Amino acid sequence: MNSWFKNYKGIIWLITGIIIGSIAGAVLGKQAEVLKPIGDIFLNLLFTAVIPLVFFAISSAIANLSGSNKLSRIMGAMSLVFLCTVLISAFLTIVAVWIFPVHQQVAVTPLTENIVKKPFGDQLVLLFTTSEFFDLLSRKSMMAMMVFSVLIGFATLRSGEKGAAFARFLNGGNEVFKNLFTLIMKLGPIGLGAYFAYQVGVFGPQLFGTYAHAMGLYYGVGAFYFVALFSVYAFIAGGVKGVRKYWRNNIIPSATAVGTCSSIATIPANLDAARKIGIPDIITNVTIPLGATLHKDGSSISSIVKMAVVFAMFGKSFDSAEAVLIALAMTVLVSMVEGGIPNGGYVGELLFISAYGFPPEALPPAMIIGTLVDPLATLLNATGDTVAAMLVARFTHGKNWMDAELQQEV
Template identity: 55%
Template sequence: MQEILKNYSNIIQLLIGIIVGSIIGLLLPQVVPFIKPLGDIFLNLLFVAVIPLLFFAISSSVANIESNNKLGRILGIMSAVFVLTIVIAAIATIIGLWIFPVTAAKDASAAIESLATNTDDTWGDKIVRFLTVGEFANLLSRQNILAFVIFSFLVGTAARKTGEDGALFIKFLNAGNEVMKSLLTLIMKFGPIGLGAYFAYQVHTLGPELFGFYAKPLAFYYIFGIVFFFTFYSLYAFIAQQNRGVTAYWKYNITPSLTALSTCSSLATLPANLDAAKKLGIPVSVANVVIPLGNTLYKNGSSISSILKIYVAFSILDWNFFEPTTLITAVGITILVSMVAGGIPNGGFIGEMLMISVYGIPNEAIPAIMIIGALVDPLATVLNATGDTVAAMLVTRFSGERFEEVKEG
């Protein structure tokens, strides 16, 4: 018993914080505005720390990879894993909706917060802004996270190619990586209070809305998403490392899952994912490339919600969702939404606009699509964020890298 308490003390503390927060959110809503700042402070600390963590984690990892062939192999297998598993999530959702059809309320009158977008930009402008920034200072904003990831990747590549002259810089990158991991350990000690406060806010804000007009599609998403979470992620962990992989994944995935559920932020979950990857024995050369890139480009939860949004829009308009061309197009849109729009600010909104333009969906269905996107966010974030770790396990398996010994505690 004492050993269990020692190994799981951090998780137990997080669970206590979340349970207390949930109770406050349900029974003491008047207290929520006073404790939410504690959650915001915790989240802000994570966001501030995660930028330098990303830089040192990615650049040091790439700098220490022995050869271009190894790096290329990791990136190639990572891309294949991302695309294949996103398609699997989309197809599984389509099958689920075919077996268990849900009817959305044909009410588009709910208030939607307007999301600003620049309609004058060409697609070329969007791609440039997606991949790069015009000022170095702009790299440090989490709004340009993919550009920052690419920059960190290039710095690591340049350091590796410099040879002897770059050895001292690589040593600096490695030291910085260790320092940032220690900083995040300190920040996570505030986790039970911060996550508890933020969970109180989530329960208070989203709880009543879950039983409104969108109960059936939301019930489908949460039930299907939970089944998908445990079934498919267990399957992927088994493929990666057999029974040992399944046991280890669920042991060390608890903290990332709770962090994602409480914060509704994949970026805030990234430090917990990197820590879980270390405990899972995923090689640093894989984890520090796949998990940060997956944070932006790999989103199973978005894949499932994308299919559900299209289904709901077709349901409202009395269109046939299960027509073959519609289904093929839906899977294609899902890949774009999950792997491209995820790295753009308000990427979900861009995905919704893509659906509207491709299918010619009229305005009456737009609010329903956006409401569903907001209400499924907690579970979608869990699926998006924690999928990065199991993807790194699969990349380790198929790239020929060896799992390190799983560290206890």
Template identity: 55%
Template sequence: MQSILKNYSSIILLLIGISFGSLIGLFLPTVVPYIKPLGDIFLNLLFVAVIPLLFFAISSAVANIEGNNRLGRILTSMSFVFIITITIAAILTILGLWAFPVTAISDGQGADENILNAANDGWGEKIVRFVTVGEFVNLLSRQNILAFVIFSFLVGISVRKSGEAAQPFLRFLIAGNEVMKNMLDIVMKLGPIGLGAYFAHQVHELGPELFGFYAKPLGFYYIFGTVFFFTVFSVYAFIARGRKGIPLFWKNNITPSLTALSTCSSLATLPSNLLAAKRIGVPNSVANVVIPLGNTLYKNGSAISSILKIYVAFSILEWDFFEPSTLLMAVGITLLVSMVAGGIPNGGFIGEMLMISVYNIPNEAIPAIMIIGALVDPLATILNATGDTVAAMLVTRFSGEKFTKGEEEKVDSSIV
């Protein structure tokens, strides 16, 4: 119990902050204008930290990848598996929301004229605006995060191509990554105060009906996520190893699942995932590449929550989520959030910022989305962490590598 309380302390503190904020919004409305600046300060610190954090995290990760022909084949198969399965998760979530809509309340604000004009841009203008900027200084704006992500990837690739001469720069990237991760940890300690202040403002503005609004998307996530966990992962295990793949996966997925639930950390689940992969028969050449990279780049739980967050934001603002270009962009954002923000502490918040940039969503809609992201974290962690093992099974299947006789199968053979 003490261990669980320690690992979930950030969520517990966040809930306490939200609860106090709600009470203030309900019973002390005159105090709200005085504490709302605390929420603004928290969001501004987050916005300031995101650009250097993304640069160091992405550039250092790409620069550290070493390749040869076999590794290249595994990485190619891994990329294929990651992209296709995350896209499947996003599409299934969209279908789930279409079949079981989560109604939301409006904040009473419509889209302003600049937002509407941006939404009416042609595809050519949108592509240019999202992936590039005309001046280097514009890369440092959170409004151009997508272009900045691409720039950071190119820096990482350039470091790899520069060889020995770039080693001092690579060490700088690695050190910068550690510094910015610690800085974000410091900023996030203000989360209970900052989000509590924003929640007080929302309760004051929107009233008690706000609680019913949160219950519906959370209920959808936990029901949909649980069904996804058992059904879709079973299908993937069957594709990878046939009928024996399903019992092998689930028998060895118990420990990683419990580890993810008790620690609320994908990183803490990595050792048990590697052990589970070995017992399933995933070769070390695949497991030692796919599972560590998947720990950072492969997030089924984040993919589902990303679609839900976009849907909720659009519902609050009374925008049409099911418009085709919106859906296509949502899937693209989900891929980026899952593969880019996954390795960053509190990376889900990076996803919200990417949403703001691409859809020009007003800042007022963000606290609600951040709170949803925090509350779905336990199930999201299970989906994120244990998905790495079934992904390693799929990569083994599609890369041409051979499954070994796992420890479980060896035991069964010796009994026979």
């Protein structure tokens, strides 16, 4: 019994903090907003640590490559897994919308905020690069920082013996920041508990308002996808053993994702979970950070639900072949360009509203739904990266990849 408690006491304390926070939020209502600064402190610590953690994880993984074709195989399998899972989640939601159509009239709120739309070329430049080095240190430039990390890794690899000292620095940095995450997560029960209290107290009543049908549709599809489809993916990756190991190590990443509403803040927990599952480090250190920015099953589902609501709001049909094809294409695009920060921009809403030719008044309802579904969307976005890494390991290392990594088993 003592041994069991020692192994799981971190998870037990985390769940206890979340339960207490949720109860406090339900009792205090909007007064629970006073607890938000405590959650913000915890979240800021994660955000501060995650930038160097991702840099060292990616660059050290590439710098340690022994074969030039290894990364290309991993990147190819990763791209295929990301694309397929996003399309599966989108199509599943489209089917759910056909079965449970959105009929309610959503009030159109006039658009009052001034949204500056930059040319697509400028947005592309800012997505992959920054003009100043210090901008790479911002979580708003995660994709640019990842591109820079990949380049640093290849430069170190090409430097050979002359770059050996720098390679050791990258490896050491990777270990240091993994341990820093362990220290920060000791504050998890308090930080996540405070965040849950704030979310339940402030946003809870809105779940039963105008958007109840859309919310029910999203949370129903999302819960089914989380339990059923992730289990299927884990089974494809590693059979029954893969399913057991995935769910055994998915508790802390799930709690972190829901509590922080941030895929980026969940990267450290996912990295730790992936290693405990037994996923090879080269796959873990590349797939998990890139997945936080590029792979979003939850955002895919929410994009379809938002589209269905906007279509219903303007009295249009969402079952034409053209509408469905555009929807599938938009979900892939949104998955690639949306940020991984809490409520990270409303790029996706702007994209699909422009693609379908809706007026600006269609944006506020989509933004509201995006905010209300953010916890579950982040849960699917973040924890989907770990099971995606399992699939990448299966396709690049063969069906016995878990047996080859028994030394990492928990």
